[in-house]
Amino acid sequence: MTATAPPVAPSGEPAAQPARRSYLRRLAPVALAAAAGLLLYVSVPPRELPWLAPFSFALLGLAVHGRRLRAGFGLGLVFGLAYLVPLLSWTGVDVGPLPWLALAVAEALVLSLAGLGIAYVSRLPLWPLWASGVWIADEALRARFPFGGFPWGKVAFGQPSGVFLPLASLGGTPLLGFAVVLCGFGLAALALRLKDVRGTDVRVLRDGGILAAAACTVAPVLAGLAATPLVSNAAQDGTARVALIQGNVPRMGLDFNAQRRAVLDYHVRETMKLAAKIKSGEVKRPELVLWPENSSDIDPYVNQDAYDEIQKAAEAVGAPISVGAVVTAKDGSPRNRLILWDPKTGPGATYDKRHLQPFGEYMPYRSFFRIFSKDVDRAGSFVPGKKAVVFDMNGTKVGNVTCYEAAFDDVVRDQVREGAQILSVPSNNATFERSQMTYQQLAMDRVRAVEHGRAVMVPVTSGVSAVIRPDGSVAQRTGMFEADTLLADVPRRTSLTLATRAGVWPEVFLTVIGAGGLAWAFARSRAARRPRD
Structure with a gap:
C-alpha cells in the first residue's frame, strides 16, 4: 500500500491549520495567566467578591502546571501585570503613569519568581501544597524587598469577608492567604486529574490524586468554618x-x-x-x-x-x-x-x-x-x-x-x-x-x-x-x-489571638513548606539526570 500525502490547497490553508493550532496552544497558558490576574483584581475591594480569588489561582495553576522554569517565570509575570497594573493605578493619580507602571512592573517581577517556583514544584505529588508555600514565600519576600518591602496586594488583603477570613485569627495574613491559594490550586489539580482519569465512578472515587486534590480544595473551606466561632465582638474590659x-x-x-x-x-x-x-x-x-x-x-x-x-x-x-x-x-x-x-x-x-x-x-x-x-x-x-x-x-x-x-x-x-x-x-x-x-x-x-x-x-x-x-x-x-x-x-x-501570639512563625512555617517543595523538586531533577547502571 502506498502512503499518500495530505491534500494541500493552492492557498496552503490546510497546511497552515496545524501551525495555527500549535500557536493557539502556546497562547492558551498566557491567556489563562492574564485572566487569572484580572480575576484576582476583580475580587478585591471596592468590589467585595472574595470568593473569586480561589478561582483566580485555579486558572493560574492550570496555566503554569508542568511548565518549564522559563515559562513559569513568564506566566507569573503576565499574571502579576494583569493583577497589579489595575490594582496600583492610584499611585499615578497625581504624578502620572511612569511611577505607577514602574512600581507595577517591579512588583510583577517579584511575583514572576512565584510563577517560576510553582512551575518547578507542579510535577510533585500533592503539588498544590508546595505551590501554596511558594506563593507565601514570595509574598514574604515582597513584604521586605526592596526599600523595606511593599506588601500591598497580598492575597489576604482581598479577603475582608468570607469563609476564609476567620483563619486570620489563627495565623495572620500568611495563613489566610495560604488557605485561599491552596483552595485554588486544589481546584486546578482536581480539574487536571479528572481530565486524565478514565473509567468507572468507583475508580474515580478511589484515585489517590483526585482525593488529594479534593482535600486541598475543601480543607481550607472547612478550616475557615471551624475557626469562625473564635472571632468575637464581645467586650472584655467594658x-x-x-x-x-x-x-x-x-x-x-x-x-x-x-x-x-x-x-x-x-x-x-x-x-x-x-x-x-x-x-x-x-x-x-x-x-x-x-x-x-x-x-x-x-x-x-x-x-x-x-x-x-x-x-x-x-x-x-x-x-x-x-x-x-x-x-x-x-x-x-x-x-x-x-x-x-x-x-x-x-x-x-x-x-x-x-x-x-x-x-x-x-x-x-x-x-x-x-x-x-x-x-x-x-x-x-x-x-x-x-x-x-x-x-x-x-x-x-x-x-x-x-x-x-x-x-x-x-x-x-x-x-x-x-x-x-x-x-x-x-x-x-x-x-x-x-x-x-x-x-x-x-x-x-x-x-x-x-x-x-x-x-x-x-x-x-x-x-x-x-x-x-x-x-x-x-x-x-x-x-x-x-x-x-x-x-x-x-x-x-x-485577650491575644493565636495569630498575635505566634507572631512571624506561621509565615516562617509556610515559607518552609514552599522551600521544602523546591528542594524536593531539585532533588528529583538531579536524580532523573543521574546516569544509571
Missing part, C-alpha cells in the same frame, strides 16, 4: 465611646495642604460642631477623639496659632484628642507624628510613624531617580520612629498604626502586644483623590481587626473613615471628601 473626626481638605492631590492651616481649621470646625451637640445634650460626650494623619497641616510645637486651635478644640469637647501632624523633632528631622493632646495639660505622649512610604515620605536614591522624573523632589525626607507607642486615652489603651503601616504585619502586631485594647489607623488619602486606594486600605484594616481581635478605628482626612468591629464588619463609615463625625461605643479587648 466599652469606650469614641469619636472619629473627618474634617475634609480644601483640595485633592499632593497639594491638599497648600493653603496654610486650612486642614487644621477644618478638623477644629468639625470638632467644635461635636462640642456644640454635646453641650445641647444631643449626643453623649466621647471618652476619646481621634483625628486623622496630617490633620494639623502645620507644626503645633512651633506655631502658636495651631497650638491654640487644637487646645481650644480639646477643651470644648472635653476629651483627649489624638492629633496627626507633621513636626520637626528636637534633632531637626521631620517626623510624621501622632500627638496625644489632653484638654488640661496639652500635648503629651507621641508616636512617630515607623514604616515610612518610599518615594513619598522619603526618597531612596533621590539623585538617581531624578534622572527619570523631577517629581522625586516632591517626596519628603522623613525620619522613622523607633518603637511602638500605645496612648492611654481616659483609661482606654489605643494602639497607633499610621496609614501605610497597616500593610505590615509586624507594625500592627507590635501595638497589640504593647497593650492596645483598640487600634487606630489614622490616614490621609487626600493625595490619591477618589481612587480605589482608600477602599483597598479599609479592607486591610478589616483583616487586621480579625487577625488581632480588636476594634479598629479609621479616621481619615477625606474619607473613607470607618468604625470596624473585631469580626471585620464595618459598623459605621463616611463618604469621601465630606466633613463628618462618627460616634460609636466600641469593645475594649485584652
Whole structure:
C-alpha cells in the first residue's frame, strides 16, 4: 500500500491549520495567566467578591502546571501585570503613569519568581501544597524587598469577608492567604486529574490524586468554618465611646495642604460642631477623639496659632484628642507624628510613624531617580520612629498604626502586644483623590481587626473613615471628601489571638513548606539526570 500525502490547497490553508493550532496552544497558558490576574483584581475591594480569588489561582495553576522554569517565570509575570497594573493605578493619580507602571512592573517581577517556583514544584505529588508555600514565600519576600518591602496586594488583603477570613485569627495574613491559594490550586489539580482519569465512578472515587486534590480544595473551606466561632465582638474590659473626626481638605492631590492651616481649621470646625451637640445634650460626650494623619497641616510645637486651635478644640469637647501632624523633632528631622493632646495639660505622649512610604515620605536614591522624573523632589525626607507607642486615652489603651503601616504585619502586631485594647489607623488619602486606594486600605484594616481581635478605628482626612468591629464588619463609615463625625461605643479587648501570639512563625512555617517543595523538586531533577547502571 502506498502512503499518500495530505491534500494541500493552492492557498496552503490546510497546511497552515496545524501551525495555527500549535500557536493557539502556546497562547492558551498566557491567556489563562492574564485572566487569572484580572480575576484576582476583580475580587478585591471596592468590589467585595472574595470568593473569586480561589478561582483566580485555579486558572493560574492550570496555566503554569508542568511548565518549564522559563515559562513559569513568564506566566507569573503576565499574571502579576494583569493583577497589579489595575490594582496600583492610584499611585499615578497625581504624578502620572511612569511611577505607577514602574512600581507595577517591579512588583510583577517579584511575583514572576512565584510563577517560576510553582512551575518547578507542579510535577510533585500533592503539588498544590508546595505551590501554596511558594506563593507565601514570595509574598514574604515582597513584604521586605526592596526599600523595606511593599506588601500591598497580598492575597489576604482581598479577603475582608468570607469563609476564609476567620483563619486570620489563627495565623495572620500568611495563613489566610495560604488557605485561599491552596483552595485554588486544589481546584486546578482536581480539574487536571479528572481530565486524565478514565473509567468507572468507583475508580474515580478511589484515585489517590483526585482525593488529594479534593482535600486541598475543601480543607481550607472547612478550616475557615471551624475557626469562625473564635472571632468575637464581645467586650472584655467594658466599652469606650469614641469619636472619629473627618474634617475634609480644601483640595485633592499632593497639594491638599497648600493653603496654610486650612486642614487644621477644618478638623477644629468639625470638632467644635461635636462640642456644640454635646453641650445641647444631643449626643453623649466621647471618652476619646481621634483625628486623622496630617490633620494639623502645620507644626503645633512651633506655631502658636495651631497650638491654640487644637487646645481650644480639646477643651470644648472635653476629651483627649489624638492629633496627626507633621513636626520637626528636637534633632531637626521631620517626623510624621501622632500627638496625644489632653484638654488640661496639652500635648503629651507621641508616636512617630515607623514604616515610612518610599518615594513619598522619603526618597531612596533621590539623585538617581531624578534622572527619570523631577517629581522625586516632591517626596519628603522623613525620619522613622523607633518603637511602638500605645496612648492611654481616659483609661482606654489605643494602639497607633499610621496609614501605610497597616500593610505590615509586624507594625500592627507590635501595638497589640504593647497593650492596645483598640487600634487606630489614622490616614490621609487626600493625595490619591477618589481612587480605589482608600477602599483597598479599609479592607486591610478589616483583616487586621480579625487577625488581632480588636476594634479598629479609621479616621481619615477625606474619607473613607470607618468604625470596624473585631469580626471585620464595618459598623459605621463616611463618604469621601465630606466633613463628618462618627460616634460609636466600641469593645475594649485584652485577650491575644493565636495569630498575635505566634507572631512571624506561621509565615516562617509556610515559607518552609514552599522551600521544602523546591528542594524536593531539585532533588528529583538531579536524580532523573543521574546516569544509571
